[in-house]
Amino acid sequence: MSMIRKSGDRFSGRIMRKESAMRNIALATVLLLSGAMVPALAASEADFKAAYAAAEAAEKDAGALRNRWTTAEAALAEAKKAAAAGDFDAALAAAKEAEALARASIFQATSEKDRWKDAEIR
Amino acid sequence: MRVRLLFPSALTALALTLLAQLSFAADAPDPVADAKAFQKYFTTKFPKLKPDDFVNGPYSMNEDMHRQWEEKEQFPPYEFALEAGKEMFATPFKTGKTYADCFANGGIGIRQNYPYFDEKEGKVVTLELALNRCREANGETPYSYVKDEMASLTAYMAFTSRGKPMDIKIPNDPRALAAYESGKRYFYTRRGQLNFSCASCHVQSPGERIRAEILAPALGIMNALPIYRSEWSGMGTTSRRLITCNSQTRAVPLEPQSDEYRDLEYYLSYMSNGLPISGPGARP
Amino acid sequence: MASTIRVRATSNGDVTEVQALIQHPMDTGLVKDAQGTLIPPHFIQQLTFEHNGKKVFLADWGPAVAKDPYVKFSFKGAAKGDDLKISWVDNTGATDTTTAKIL
Numbered sequence: 001m002s003m004i005r006k007s008g009d010r011f012s013g014r015i016m017r018k019e020s021a022m023r024n025i026a027l028a029t030v031l032l033l034s035g036a037m038v039p040a041l042a043a044s045e046a047d048f049k050a051a052y053a054a055a056e057a058a059e060k061d062a063g064a065l066r067n068r069w070t071t072a073e074a075a076l077a078e079a080k081k082a083a084a085a086g087d088f089d090a091a092l093a094a095a096k097e098a099e100a101l102a103r104a105s106i107f108q109a110t111s112e113k114d115r116w117k118d119a120e121i122r
Numbered sequence: 123m124r125v126r127l128l129f130p131s132a133l134t135a136l137a138l139t140l141l142a143q144l145s146f147a148a149d150a151p152d153p154v155a156d157a158k159a160f161q162k163y164f165t166t167k168f169p170k171l172k173p174d175d176f177v178n179g180p181y182s183m184n185e186d187m188h189r190q191w192e193e194k195e196q197f198p199p200y201e202f203a204l205e206a207g208k209e210m211f212a213t214p215f216k217t218g219k220t221y222a223d224c225f226a227n228g229g230i231g232i233r234q235n236y237p238y239f240d241e242k243e244g245k246v247v248t249l250e251l252a253l254n255r256c257r258e259a260n261g262e263t264p265y266s267y268v269k270d271e272m273a274s275l276t277a278y279m280a281f282t283s284r285g286k287p288m289d290i291k292i293p294n295d296p297r298a299l300a301a302y303e304s305g306k307r308y309f310y311t312r313r314g315q316l317n318f319s320c321a322s323c324h325v326q327s328p329g330e331r332i333r334a335e336i337l338a339p340a341l342g343i344m345n346a347l348p349i350y351r352s353e354w355s356g357m358g359t360t361s362r363r364l365i366t367c368n369s370q371t372r373a374v375p376l377e378p379q380s381d382e383y384r385d386l387e388y389y390l391s392y393m394s395n396g397l398p399i400s401g402p403g404a405r406p
Numbered sequence: 407m408a409s410t411i412r413v414r415a416t417s418n419g420d421v422t423e424v425q426a427l428i429q430h431p432m433d434t435g436l437v438k439d440a441q442g443t444l445i446p447p448h449f450i451q452q453l454t455f456e457h458n459g460k461k462v463f464l465a466d467w468g469p470a471v472a473k474d475p476y477v478k479f480s481f482k483g484a485a486k487g488d489d490l491k492i493s494w495v496d497n498t499g500a501t502d503t504t505t506a507k508i509l
Contacts, residue, residue, distance in 0.1 A: 066382065068374035069315045101315070108312065116310035119321050121156075121163045199474060201412060286427045355473040 041094040048083050049094035055079070058102035067109035107115035130248050134336040137257045151303045153392055160393045164341040168329070177345040179338030183329035185333060187336060191404075200277060200350035200402045201272070203357035207278030210271065212327030215260035222258035233276075233283035234399050237388045246301050249276055249366075250361055267361035267378035276348045277357055280401030288345055288399060292390040305389025307323040307381050309340075320386075324396040335406060346403030353406065360387060415490050415508040417446050422464070422484045422508055424455065424475045426492060434469035449497055453477070456491040478491055 055076055062068045075098035082091035165173060168182075175182040181191035211229065214220050222228035226235075236249040239248055251270055254264035265271040292298050311321045320340065323332060328339035347360045352361075361378040364386065368375040410429040428450065435447025443484055447469060455463035462481045484490070486508055493503035 063374075066376060067313060069371055070372045071315050073374060105315070108317065112312045115312070116307055116319065118132050119310045119319065119325070120306070121159050121325065197412070197414065197427050197476060197478075199427065199476065202429050202474065205408075324481060352472075 005122045014029050043088040045083070045088055048079070048088045048095060051092050051099065052076075052079055052083070055095045055099035055102060057104065058099050062102050062105045062109070065106060065109040067103045067105050069101055072105060075101055125406070129197065130226070148377050150301050153299075153302055156306070157393050157395060161396075163325070164328070168339070169206070174398055175396050176339055176342035177394075178406065179330075179343060179346060179403070180336040183338070184336050187406075188257070193389055194404050199333045199352070199404055203274045203277050203350065204281055204402060206270075207274035207281075210275055215257070215262050217260045221253065221256055221262055223237070224252070229279060229283045233279045233284060233401070234286045234289045235291075235303050237384060237391060239293055239295065239301060239388070241293060241295055241298075244297050246305075246388045248360070248379065248387050249279065250359060251384070252380050253281055267359055268365060269359075273348050273357035273359045273362070276359060277402035279305065280348065280399060283399045284401070285398050287396050288391055288394045290388065290395055292392060301385045302392065304382070304387055305385035305387070308386045308388060314316070314368065314373030317372045318371040320367070338405075339394070342394050342400075344387065345394055345397055346400045346405070348401060349403040349405045351405045357402065362376060410502045410505045411494070411504045412442055413490070413492055413493050413504065415484075417426045417484075417486050417488075417508050421482055422479050422490075424478065424490065424499055425457075428453070428475050428477075428494065430474065430494075430496065431461045432469070432471055432473045432475060438471070447497060450475070450494045451497050453494045454492070455479075456493075457481070458487060 055072075059068060059072055059076060062072065075094050079094035079098055081092045082088075082094055135218065161173065164176060165171070171182055178188075178191060181187050211221050213330045222230075222238075226232055229300050233249060236252065237246045240247045245335075250267055253275055254267075257264050265275070292302055309320045310323070323337050324340035324343060328337050330337055344360070346362065348357055349363070361383065365375040365378065412427040412429075413424065415424045417423075424426060428466055430450055431448055433445050433448040437445050439445050441505065449469050450467050451469065453463075453465040453467060454461055458483045462483075463477075463479050463501065465477070467475075473500075489505050490507045491503065495501045
């Protein structure tokens with residue numbers, strides 16, 4: 001199953017919708033993660049705290065949608081652990097990843113909300 | 123001029139009302155039709171199987187596994203849990219009453235009626251929930267929904283219903299239909315970082331492998347629960363299975379017996395109406 | 407206390423088939439509990455099946471055998487109605503034994 005499709009593709013059908021959903025989730029994650037990969041000066045505790053707060057807030061929203069991911073929770077825990085050890089570079093990176101994953105899970109919850117009907121046996 | 127305008131707008135209003143009624147009818151859930159289509163999907167996909175075979179999950183999907191299952195049934199690994207469950211069932215509570223006092227027919231041969239929609243409460247009640255409510259009503263602490271005690275108890279109750287056809291009822295109550303529909307929605311919705319729905323594995327890929335395991339069809343999947351899983355080296359409840367399925371797709375599981383799980387159990391059990399109870403089951 | 411050994415032995419006149427399911431945790435000693443402490447090793451070390459005082463099956467087990475082990479084997483020289491004695495000893499020195507009739 002190819003993840004890359006030309007943007008002008010007019011092909012419609014159940015498979016395309018499912019694939020484009022996965023592609024969109026993948027795209028969203030990549031776009032958000034690319035922010036985390038930009039090299040920066042050594043992260044400060046303040047940077048980490050801001051990123052962690054953002055990640056936590058996003059995860060809370062995902063929780064309200066009853067759609068949290070275990071990997072987002074794990075990234076949050078890793079961020080907290082690294083911060084406790086004083087490694088704010090790692091903590092910041094983990095916090096940003098946690099936010100990206102949380103946002104992807106929110107995207108999934110909203111985009112899958114009606115898409116399930118495509119898969120229903122009739 | 124007013125008269126002229128009135129006529130077309132009345133027509134429009136009538137047309138809109140009719141349309142609204144039609145679309146409501148199309149949206150109203152039809153569990154009977156759903157179940158028929160569901161069973162047809164699987165019997166068409168596996169023409170060599172009899173409908174009752176589906177309750178053995180992966181063992182009906184693969185010849186080698188079927189042979190292993192036949193051997194296993196001669197000396198099932200769940201015997202210990204079953205005996206423990208029988209003993210627990212008969213042990214009186216602090217109040218002097220037993221589980222038999224909480225259930226119809228003394229709790230024997232009734233598993234196939236669960237889950238049911240409780241019209242007073244307006245919610246789905248599963249067997250595990252009913253058992254813990256029975257405990258609490260008699261001054262006992264409820265059991266964990268994912269540990270051995272609940273697994274043993276439900277194993278015994280399932281055993282007393284072996285062979286009886288699944289018999290889930292959906293009363294003519296919009297709340298029951300809503301719960302049914304909610305369970306259906308949960309079943310087909312993708313979740314977790316791996317983006318799987320229950321249907322991804324159990325509707326689209328039964329009989330195929332996920333890593334080293336053979337996937338069970340969704341038809342009949344509730345009939346074998348609770349199950350002794352070799353992977354768990356022990357008996358596990360329905361709640362435990364739903365929770366681990368969630369975490370396997372990297373979705374944070376919901377609380378055991380949360381509304382979503384109860385509704386899911388309701389929907390899936392109804393889809394298997396008519397198929398025999400095969401629990402307690404044994405699985406890889 | 408109920409026996410930990412469930413056994414069924416059937417003879418077709420010539421060959422006796424024996425199946426046994428034994429209730430035992432078979433802890434390896436390598437697994438940690440929820441608090442992070444190692445669960446100590448607790449597994450059957452020797453399993454013996456005797457017929458007419460003669461050992462017909464002897465198993466030397468270790469931590470690699472899984473919980474609630476199941477054993478199946480066949481042997482010759484027994485008849486319906488004979489006794490089959492099963493016993494095990496584990497690494498803590500605990501034992502259990504049972505006798506079953508060959509059907």
